[in-house]
Amino acid sequence: MAEERIRQIIQLDKKTDKKTKKRIHTALRAAIQISFFILLPSAYTAAFGGAKYLFTQLGAGEFIQWTPFLAALVLLCGYTMLFGKFFCGYGCAFGSLGDWIYALHATICRIRGTKPKRVSSKIMEALSVIKYLILAAVLLLCFAGIYDKTRGVSPWDVFAQLHAGNLKLAGYWAGGMLLGLILVGMFVQERFFCQVLCPLGAIFSLLPILPFFTLRRKKEACIKGCSACTRNCPSDLELLQKQSLQVMGDCFQCHKCMGVCPRQNITCGRSPLRGNEILFTLIRAALLAALCVWIGI
Numbered sequence: 001m002a003e004e005r006i007r008q009i010i011q012l013d014k015k016t017d018k019k020t021k022k023r024i025h026t027a028l029r030a031a032i033q034i035s036f037f038i039l040l041p042s043a044y045t046a047a048f049g050g051a052k053y054l055f056t057q058l059g060a061g062e063f064i065q066w067t068p069f070l071a072a073l074v075l076l077c078g079y080t081m082l083f084g085k086f087f088c089g090y091g092c093a094f095g096s097l098g099d100w101i102y103a104l105h106a107t108i109c110r111i112r113g114t115k116p117k118r119v120s121s122k123i124m125e126a127l128s129v130i131k132y133l134i135l136a137a138v139l140l141l142c143f144a145g146i147y148d149k150t151r152g153v154s155p156w157d158v159f160a161q162l163h164a165g166n167l168k169l170a171g172y173w174a175g176g177m178l179l180g181l182i183l184v185g186m187f188v189q190e191r192f193f194c195q196v197l198c199p200l201g202a203i204f205s206l207l208p209i210l211p212f213f214t215l216r217r218k219k220e221a222c223i224k225g226c227s228a229c230t231r232n233c234p235s236d237l238e239l240l241q242k243q244s245l246q247v248m249g250d251c252f253q254c255h256k257c258m259g260v261c262p263r264q265n266i267t268c269g270r271s272p273l274r275g276n277e278i279l280f281t282l283i284r285a286a287l288l289a290a291l292c293v294w295i296g297i
């Protein structure tokens with residue numbers, strides 16, 4: 001029965017034309033994002049909690065126990081090394097919130113007949129260093145054993161409280177203000193927080209990622225002067241060439257570039273995956289959800 005279902009999805013994936021495929025993939029991604037946002041919203045905070053716990057214990061010279069937070073960190077890092085930043089593109093509640101806020105901006109622009117303005121990729125690239133500095137600062141504070149003194153400043157704690165329906169945020173005003181500023185940034189620039197500020201995203205970007213799901217293009221087959229894929233990429237990435245051995249560590253696997261390419265010139269990872277993007281998106285999402293539930297996130 002399951003085999004038959006998979007065969008049907010493969011057939012659908014291979015036969016469907018580009019427009020329909022784009023629509024199916026966009027709807028599928030939205031459904032996965034909403035499901036994770038509602039059912040597994042704490043994966044982000046749990047994984048980053050694992051990094052903080054690790055450095056706190058190291059700094060205090062204490063034994064490192066296998067906690068659910070550490071398990072979440074190891075799980076998401078291992079998953080990202082295998083599948084790229086799929087978690088960021090589909091499973092992270094904070095990233096999804098950013099996508100929806102930016103979609104609101106894009107809709108307002110569309111109604112007004114304008115195009116959303118984008119900060120240039122060079123500036124975004126320069127700003128992206130900030131996330132590594134934030135990561136280093138947080139981990140140093142944990143190592144020094146004084147991170148707890150910053151309680152109330154963390155925008156992620158405020159987000160977690162709000163998501164849990166707790167609106168009593170006394171003592172969290174600084175974190176609330178930072179969260180407000182982050183939301184403004186997310187509204188103005190697509191994936192602003194992920195590109196510039198997210199310390200967990202910084203950890204993912206430092207990991208070695210296997211090339212199976214890295215998107216590639218045949219540059220020689222590109223339309224002269226075309227840069228539609230980069231202009232529509234939330235990470236401002238320039239796609240790699242087919243023969244390149246590099247991987248794109250900041251790719252969220254959103255497949256927007258594939259959807260806008262007028263030549264269908266962009267392919268996913270290695271040959272068995274090509275043409276089966278919908279199936280592999282489903283498999284990766286199901287695996288991620290099963291692993292999160294298994295470790296008790």
Ligand code: SF4
Pocket residue numbers: 044087088089092093094095096193194195198199200201202
């Ligand atoms: S970069 Fe950070 S906030 Fe953005 S999706 Fe990834 S983990 Fe979530």
Ligand code: SF4
Pocket residue numbers: 215229232233234235236237239250251252253254255256257258
């Ligand atoms: S648009 Fe393409 S290159 Fe950019 S993040 Fe999405 S999948 Fe990756």
Ligand code: SF4
Pocket residue numbers: 217221222223226227228229230239260261262263264265266
């Ligand atoms: S959108 Fe397609 S044709 Fe245009 S630059 Fe990207 S890969 Fe090449």
